[in-house]
Amino acid sequence: MLPALDHVSAVLFDVDGTLIDSNGAHAESWAQALTEHGFPRHAEEVRPLIGMGSDKLLPTIVAGLEAESPQGRAIARRKKEWFAERLPRLQATHGARALVAHLREREKAMVVATSADTEEMNAILRQAGVADLIACRTSSDDAEESKPDPDIVVAALRRAGAPPDAAVMIGDTPYDIEAARRAGVGAIVFRCGGYWPDGSLGGALAIFDDPETLLAGWK
Secondary structure, three states, X not given: OOOOHXXXXXXXEOOEOOOEOOHHHHHHHHHHHHHHOOOOXXXXXXXXXXXXXXXXXXXHHOOOOOOOOHHHHHXXXXXXXXXXXXXXXXXXXXXXXXXXXXXXXXXXXXXXXXXXXXXXXXXHHHHHOOOOOOOEEEOHHHOOOOOOOOHHHHHHHHHHOOOHHHEEEEEOOHHHHHHHHHOOOEEEEEOOOOOOOHHHHOOOOEXXXXXXXXXXXXX
């Protein structure tokens, strides 16, 4: 059930697939980087893992490949290069700026909670057209473990200065839901991230098509 906005003091935002249609680009970039380094993978194989950080994704897609190993670091660097090439062509999800602007007008604390690193997160927020509206941000640099571990959500809560029961997490994957749950926060998820059917998004407070339909629900 969608919580009344009057009862929410802080909104924690995932970014990829939530505020910008970027999940496919991430999957394609990982597949290219892995293939270049001797681990042939198709984007379709990587797609279910998008939403995890590289610390979880790499050892899942290639058994024994640790993100902090020299090879893991090289693959992650190459993935960032491929993604940076795709980023200028990506579009914000429907209603992303309008939703964020509405929450700002209602004086809700907003914090980005993403598995991306700080540099990539800032570039994505600019491309999504919301960088000027959300000043408070947490990233993989603020957490030891990425989603679905709760570290990033806990860091975002701390930054917002809000208790878990006064916050909601907005995302698009089961990893967002699980990370929020483990931090004691309810999650709202969007279908616009693609790939995940509603049956895989169990545990969310509510499921909406995109930011535009959530905004309509809150208005």
